Amino acid sequence: MSVQLGMPLPPTGDGTGSSVSAPPPRPAGTPPGLFDRYGRRATDMRLSLTDKCNLRCTYCMPAEGLEWLSKQAVMTAAEIVRLVRIGVEQLGVRELRLTGGEPLVRADLVDVISALRDAHPDLPISMTTNGVGLDKKAAALKEAGLTRINVSLDSLHEETFTKLTRRPFLGKVLAGVDAAWAAGLGPVKINAVLMRGINDVESPELLAWALDRGYELRFIEQMPLDADHGWTRRDMITAAEIRELLSRDFVLSPDPRERDGAPAERFDVRRRDPASAEAAGPLLGTVGIIASVTEPFCSDCRRTRITAEGKIMSCLFSREEFDLLGLLRSGASDAELAQRWQDAMWIKPKAHGMDHTGLGAPDFVQPDRSMSAIGG
Numbered sequence: 001m002s003v004q005l006g007m008p009l010p011p012t013g014d015g016t017g018s019s020v021s022a023p024p025p026r027p028a029g030t031p032p033g034l035f036d037r038y039g040r041r042a043t044d045m046r047l048s049l050t051d052k053c054n055l056r057c058t059y060c061m062p063a064e065g066l067e068w069l070s071k072q073a074v075m076t077a078a079e080i081v082r083l084v085r086i087g088v089e090q091l092g093v094r095e096l097r098l099t100g101g102e103p104l105v106r107a108d109l110v111d112v113i114s115a116l117r118d119a120h121p122d123l124p125i126s127m128t129t130n131g132v133g134l135d136k137k138a139a140a141l142k143e144a145g146l147t148r149i150n151v152s153l154d155s156l157h158e159e160t161f162t163k164l165t166r167r168p169f170l171g172k173v174l175a176g177v178d179a180a181w182a183a184g185l186g187p188v189k190i191n192a193v194l195m196r197g198i199n200d201v202e203s204p205e206l207l208a209w210a211l212d213r214g215y216e217l218r219f220i221e222q223m224p225l226d227a228d229h230g231w232t233r234r235d236m237i238t239a240a241e242i243r244e245l246l247s248r249d250f251v252l253s254p255d256p257r258e259r260d261g262a263p264a265e266r267f268d269v270r271r272r273d274p275a276s277a278e279a280a281g282p283l284l285g286t287v288g289i290i291a292s293v294t295e296p297f298c299s300d301c302r303r304t305r306i307t308a309e310g311k312i313m314s315c316l317f318s319r320e321e322f323d324l325l326g327l328l329r330s331g332a333s334d335a336e337l338a339q340r341w342q343d344a345m346w347i348k349p350k351a352h353g354m355d356h357t358g359l360g361a362p363d364f365v366q367p368d369r370s371m372s373a374i375g376g
Contacts, residue, residue, distance in 0.1 A: 023322050025339075026346035033092040034304050034341065036314070036348040042304035043094040044261070045087050049112065050074060050101040051308050055130050056166040057154075059193055059222050063166055073309045075325055077112045081119060083306060083324065083337070088120055090338045093304075095124040101308065104133045110144045117145025126150065128191070132169050134176025138183040149185040150218075151177050154192050155199045156209055163198060177215070189216045194237040194245075203242065204249040211269060211285045218264050218288040223316075239265075239291035246287065247272070251279035255286055261302040264288030265295070292316075298351040304341075312341055314348035 026035075034042035052068050053061065075083070087093035096116070103109055116125055127141070128150040141149075153173055155161045161170040180188050190210050194200045203219065210217035222236045243252060246269075255266035266288045273280035291297075305313040310325020322344040328337055 022340065023320075023343040023347055026343050030342075030346070032090065032338075032342070034087075034345040036346055038299075038348075038350055040299075040301060040348070041092065042302050042314075042345055042348075043092055044097070044303045045084070045093045045095070046097045046099055046303055046305045047080065047084065048099045048101060048306065048308040049080070049103045049106045049109065052105050053100060053102040053130070054105060054132055054167070055102070055169070057152075057193075058164055058166070059195065069309055075306075075308060075310050077108055077115060079310070079325065079328060080112055081115050082328065082334075083310070084116055085119055086334050086338050086341070087304075088123060090334065091341060096126070098125065098127040100128070102130055102132070103127055104129055104137060110137070110140050113141060113146050114144040124148075128152070129176070130165075131173035131176035131180075132167075133172070135172070135179040138176065138179035138185060142183040142185055146185060148187060148189070149180045150189040150191055151180065152191045152193075153177065153206075154194075155202055156206060157202065160199050160202065164195065181213070181215070186214075187216050188214075189218055191218050191220055193220050193222050194242060195222065196235050196237055200237050200241075200245060203245045207246060207250065207269070207287055210287075214285070216286060216288065218290055220290040221293045223292055236293060238294045239289045240294070242289055243267075250284075252287070253279075259297075259300075261300050262288075263290045263292070263297060265291065292352075296351060301348075304345055312344040314345050315352055317352040318349070320347075 036042075050069075051074075055061075056063055084093070084096060087096075098113070100106075106112070113125065113127075116123070124147045125145060126148045127146055129152070131151040131153065134149075134151070138149075151173065154164050155170070156174075158168065158170050161173075162168045177188060177190070180186075190206075192199075192203075192206055194203055207217055219239075219242045221239060221242075246252060249272055251270045251272050252267040253270075255268055257266065259265065266286045269284045269287050270279040271281045271284065272278070301315070303316075305316065306324065307313060307321065310323065310328065311321040312324050313321045322340065324337060324340060324344075327340055
């Protein structure tokens with residue numbers, strides 16, 4: 001399904017990005033593409049479709065929710081298609097991840113994916129979702145051109161799930177995961193955040209469940225992106241602790257495949273023999289651990305992020321963001337949009353500032369936005 005551009009919407013701000021200052025121009029002679037000063041090139045585009053979400057996960061949002069963006073402030077389908085086209089055709093984007101908030105709450109989601117697929121037949125397009133309502137849309141998303149899906153799921157127990165998400169929707173999420181698998185949106189990846197004293201002891205059970213069904217589980221260190229700003233390094237379950245928790249039932253060995261810029265460090269998984277503490281039986285699958293805080297992978301980061309209202313964020317933890325949508329709505333050319341995007345990525349920081357061995361991180365300041373408002 002094609003998306004008609006129609007008449008442009010009124011500019012946000014003054015259309016020049018002055019509400020969020022334009023980045024300084026990068027040096028003349030820098031090759032085209034989303035390079036930064038440290039030689040990294042962003043080829044993985046994360047694009048948020050909405051800041052709205054129907055869960056209230058404790059590590060992301062307050063119980064009462066957040067003030068949502070107006071419909072006028074959020075990128076339209078045509079604007080999304082145009083920015084992705086510029087990223088792919090001019091700037092070297094090679095894969096696209098659609099995020100939120102919760103993408104499934106966006107009414108035109110299937111149309112957006114269909115338009116992106118029509119424009120880019122070979123582009124890998126994935127989506128991160130909480131899975132609520134996915135059972136009703138998985139087949140349509142696959143038909144529209146979605147390649148694969150990541151589903152956030154932190155517990156298989158109703159009481160724990162409800163405590164973490166503040167919503168009794170575990171059954172809906174599990175139904176969504178099964179529907180994604182049945183629709184062919186594989187490999188289905190499961191994202192889990194462990195919270196100390198809440199669901200950390202459930203980690204071996206969650207891994208066994210994923211392996212049994214052929215899903216790829218990724219444990220993610222809790223990051224300081226909660227709207228309540230209650231995160232502390234002391235309370236976070238570290239990657240080392242995750243490996244220790246899993247080692248009670250499983251033997252983990254490094255996956256021999258190249259990491260190739262992926263955020264997750266992968267491990268081959270085999271059952272542990274209780275008698276010998278050695279591996280028993282065949283390879284069961286893999287598990288990934290995303291250790292953004294304690295074992296950061298900033299030096300090989302290849303991601304560029306566009307928020308739902310069209311702001312460029314060079315890093316998930318960036319406190320600087322630059323307006324792309326206002327420039328687009330002011331009538332800017334593709335070349336002008338590409339230039340601003342390149343300028344914004346050029347000043348990407350070397351690291352996020354949390355890479356310290358102690359509990360504190362003196363040069364790290366938590367972003368004002370929560371994860372739902374950024375797009376993961």
